[in-house]
Amino acid sequence: MEVLVQLLLVAVGFTMLVKGADWFVDGSSGIARKFGIPQLIIGLTIVAMGTSAPEAAVSISAALKGSADITVGNIVGSNILNVLIILGLSAAITPLAVAKSTVRVDIPVVLLASALLLILGWSGTLNWICGLVLLVVFVLYLSYLMIQAIKNKETKEEEEKNLSIWKALLLTAVGLVLIVWGSNVTVDAATALARIWGLSERFIGLTIVALGTSLPELFTSVIAARKGNADIAIGNIVGSNIFNILFVVGISALITPVPFQSGFIFDSVVAIGSIVLLWGCCAKDKKLPRWSGFLFLACYVAYFLMIL
Numbered sequence: 338m339e340v341l342v343q344l345l346l347v348a349v350g351f352t353m354l355v356k357g358a359d360w361f362v363d364g365s366s367g368i369a370r371k372f373g374i375p376q377l378i379i380g381l382t383i384v385a386m387g388t389s390a391p392e393a394a395v396s397i398s399a400a401l402k403g404s405a406d407i408t409v410g411n412i413v414g415s416n417i418l419n420v421l422i423i424l425g426l427s428a429a430i431t432p433l434a435v436a437k438s439t440v441r442v443d444i445p446v447v448l449l450a451s452a453l454l455l456i457l458g459w460s461g462t463l464n465w466i467c468g469l470v471l472l473v474v475f476v477l478y479l480s481y482l483m484i485q486a487i488k489n490k491e492t493k494e495e496e497e498k499n500l501s502i503w504k505a506l507l508l509t510a511v512g513l514v515l516i517v518w519g520s521n522v523t524v525d526a527a528t529a530l531a532r533i534w535g536l537s538e539r540f541i542g543l544t545i546v547a548l549g550t551s552l553p554e555l556f557t558s559v560i561a562a563r564k565g566n567a568d569i570a571i572g573n574i575v576g577s578n579i580f581n582i583l584f585v586v587g588i589s590a591l592i593t594p595v596p597f598q599s600g601f602i603f604d605s606v607v608a609i610g611s612i613v614l615l616w617g618c619c620a621k622d623k624k625l626p627r628w629s630g631f632l633f634l635a636c637y638v639a640y641f642l643m644i645l
Contacts, residue, residue: 340533343526350523351549354391357515361390364508367500389580391550393588394520399542400589404528408589409458409597410542413604415551416451416578417543420611421637423551424574427558428630435571435619438485443575446478448612450582455605458597468590475583523549539600540644571615571625578612607640 392415399407427433453474457467500508523546531541558574589595614636618629 340530343529343533346522346526347530347545347549350519350521350526351391351552353515353519354394354523354550355552357512357519358390359512360508361512361516363500364505364510364512367505368502368509371502371505389577389585390516391520391552392577392581393585394516395523395546395550396585397589397592398517398520399524400593400595402524402528404524404538407524407527407538407542407546408595409463409586409601410539410604411546411550412581412586413454413601413608414543414547416447416581416608417604417611417640418547418551418637419574419578420608420615421633421640422548423555423558424571424615424625425630425633425637426555428625429627429634430630432627433571433619433625435623435625437623439572439575440616440620440623442481443572443579444612444616447575447578447582448609448616450474450579451605451609451612454582454586455602455609458601458605461597461599463586463590463595463597465591465594468587468592471583471587472591475580475587478579478583537600539598539604543604543644544641571619604644611636 392411396408396411399411424433450471453471457463457470527541527546528538530536530545531538586595611633614633615625618632619625
């Protein structure tokens with residue numbers, strides 16, 4: 338009976354995270370527009386980070402609760418799942434177009450960030466210095482994106498939602514409450530399941546929690562692929578992976594030392610390998626073909642069986 342209750346709590350927590358992130362993005366974007374903040378800045382910060390809000394909330398909450406294995410497991414697991422499952426499903430539905438800048442800059446950056454996480458965590462702990470290094474790299478990357486977007490004038494204006502300032506404030510507040518509350522519910526329930534089933538927090542973080550917090554990316558990418566807007570899928574995933582490592586782990590390590598157990602070395606190598614595989618499949622033709630989607634899915638099945 339307790340298992341069913343905890344599974345229900347996990348589902349409720351995930352729902353709160355996804356809906357909370359959605360409302361938070363709408364509300365905070367509305368507030369930013371009211372104060373005349375450029376659409377470029379909104380797109381590169383609030384909206385881009387919105388789909389990673391669940392990972393951020395869960396990981397930071399887990400770090401504060403002393404369940405640091407879930408912190409690192411959630412991020413590394415989400416990044417592996419983002420590439421192998423989400424892009425795998427999206428590419429299996431329809432070939433995905435890849436922007437030249439994604440191949441030349443964004444994929445190398447996420448590869449660098451993944452390698453940096455492995456190097457910093459090799460000693461066994463991610464301390465505040467490691468967190469600061471990750472955040473500095475994140476600020477540099479964000480600055481580069483802004484400069485390039487302004488220089489090339491490639492940023493498209495999004496359709497503005499006519500929200501009153503009060504509605505925008507309400508959505509932001511409610512969204513933030515749902516994200517924080519949902520993260521607490523998810524971490525507590527996932528930790529309880531790990532204890533009941535005799536599974537490690539590492540496994541729970543790499544699988545159940547990683548899948549749940551990746552739901553925004555999953556829905557966005559798969560629906561975009563089905564609607565023929567496949568070109569946004571890879572950018573969404575790559576951007577999320579960069580944010581997950583540099584910002585989420587950076588903030589978590591800045592708040593409290595985050596243990597990086599030896600098992601995460603293998604998982605980090607798999608995460609790096611998945612990025613290399615993605616880069617290899619799309620570098621030549623600037624397209625992710627259907628066969629690569631099935632290859633990604635097969636690779637995830639193999640990885641899952643190895644950590645089971």
